[in-house]
Amino acid sequence: MSTPEAKAARRTRFEGVFQKIRDELIEHFAGEGMPEEAVEWYRNNLDYNVPGGKLNRGMSVVDTVEILKGRDLTEEEYFKAAVLGWCVELLQAYFLVADDMMDASITRRGQSCWYRVEHVGMIAINDSFMLEAAIYRLLKVHFRKEIYYADLLDLFHETTYQTEMGQLVDLITAPEDKVDLSKFSLERHRLIVIYKTAYYSFYLPVACAMLVSHIPESYSVPPAGPNDPTTVRPYDLALSILLPLGEYFQIQDDFLDYSGTPEQIGKIGTDIVDNKCSWVINTALALATPEQRAVLDENYGRKDAEKEEVVKRVFGEVGIEKVYKEYEEGVVCKLRTKIGEIVEVEGGLKKEVFDSFLGKIYKRSK
Numbered sequence: 001m002s003t004p005e006a007k008a009a010r011r012t013r014f015e016g017v018f019q020k021i022r023d024e025l026i027e028h029f030a031g032e033g034m035p036e037e038a039v040e041w042y043r044n045n046l047d048y049n050v051p052g053g054k055l056n057r058g059m060s061v062v063d064t065v066e067i068l069k070g071r072d073l074t075e076e077e078y079f080k081a082a083v084l085g086w087c088v089e090l091l092q093a094y095f096l097v098a099d100d101m102m103d104a105s106i107t108r109r110g111q112s113c114w115y116r117v118e119h120v121g122m123i124a125i126n127d128s129f130m131l132e133a134a135i136y137r138l139l140k141v142h143f144r145k146e147i148y149y150a151d152l153l154d155l156f157h158e159t160t161y162q163t164e165m166g167q168l169v170d171l172i173t174a175p176e177d178k179v180d181l182s183k184f185s186l187e188r189h190r191l192i193v194i195y196k197t198a199y200y201s202f203y204l205p206v207a208c209a210m211l212v213s214h215i216p217e218s219y220s221v222p223p224a225g226p227n228d229p230t231t232v233r234p235y236d237l238a239l240s241i242l243l244p245l246g247e248y249f250q251i252q253d254d255f256l257d258y259s260g261t262p263e264q265i266g267k268i269g270t271d272i273v274d275n276k277c278s279w280v281i282n283t284a285l286a287l288a289t290p291e292q293r294a295v296l297d298e299n300y301g302r303k304d305a306e307k308e309e310v311v312k313r314v315f316g317e318v319g320i321e322k323v324y325k326e327y328e329e330g331v332v333c334k335l336r337t338k339i340g341e342i343v344e345v346e347g348g349l350k351k352e353v354f355d356s357f358l359g360k361i362y363k364r365s366k
Contacts, residue, residue, distance in 0.1 A: 014059050015051060017082035018089075022046050024141070025134050045127045046134070048117070049093040050086070052109040057092060057205050058085030060357070064209035067352045083142050084152075084208040087135045091156065091200060094135075095163060097128040102171060132160070148211045155211070159204045166195025174277040179301035186282045190247060198246025206238050206353060214347070221343040234349045241338050241354050248331050249361050254278035255324045258315060272308045275301030280320055281311075287318040332362055 025046065030039045065081040066073055073081065099105075100113040101124060107113060115124035135156055143149045170192045173183050220229040257269035258280045271278045281300060288296060292314050299307035339354045 058089040060205040061085035068213040094131040193250040202242040202246035251279040
């Protein structure tokens with residue numbers, strides 16, 4: 001089977017689990033005595049907002065469980081891993097439905113944002129809550145008897161809180177209608193990226209996979225020499241790799257928004273006109289002369305194609321492309337070193353978990 005066919009088969013199998021859990025959620029909802037009109041609304045909410053997109057976060061739960069176990073999964077193991085994967089996708093859907101309203105966005109994943117669909121409007125606020133609540137319904141049904149059930153609840157609650165912290169900082173730092181570059185900095189950008197993206201997009205799927213694979217909170221690895229065994233805290237170790245990996249992913253996204261063509265990245269870059277607190281503008285601000293800074297203050301975040309070109313010219317003058325390439329090589333070198341230091345033991349972390357993430361990201365062009 002060729003790689004594209006294998007990818008398509010993986011996605012189809014994963015999507016098959018969504019159909020089961022969607023029907024399960026609908027059946028429970030209807031069983032509570034909800035009217036048919038509400039049942040249909042909930043079904044549309046789930047179908048419209050959850051299964052679209054690349055599904056990378058959700059499918060990475062399954063991939064990581066397979067790597068940790070070192071074999072193909074049984075049907076039951078696959079289903080449990082996929083349910084957790086769909087819980088991650090439900091969390092993503094909850095964030096996106098709400099985020100689109102806050103940003104007054106028009107489209108998402110090639111279709112109208114949910115709140116802009118006829119008759120939906122502000123009901124989308126409650127719909128986003130229901131997408132989040134569905135996570136905890138699924139966890140209760142499928143994991144209530146597992147010893148790690150409380151850890152799963154804690155993980156989803158904590159990750160949601162962290163993401164909302166990042167969203168708040170982003171919203172007050174870079175509102176579209178009020179440009180103030182004095183609020184921008186590389187440190188502020190890093191804070192937003194780690195909290196708004198890295199925790200839920202990178203750490204959450206791997207931590208879910210670790211819990212369902214019964215990776216303990218700590219374990220010992222044999223010493224390289226005459227020393228005592230070393231205690232490893234695998235969840236802390238995973239976090240120390242996945243947060244910088246998530247930051248790298250977002251910085252790469254920011255750079256592609258500026259440098260990529262629509263044909264290459266599948267969209268027109270809008271970070272400059274949308275006043276985004278991106279890595280590119282923050283790096284330019286750190287490198288700009290007073291004259292260049294004045295030009296950026298005057299032109300950034302304006303809905304004007306000519307001003308956008310002026311900003312891009314300054315980005316070119318300060319050498320953004322060179323800085324990005326140096327950053328990419330430096331961060332990838334550090335990540336590879338950190339991954340290489342993992343000591344593999346039976347029932348513990350495996351380097352391949354992190355190598356597979358890094359392999360998908362390094363030098364991507366879309």
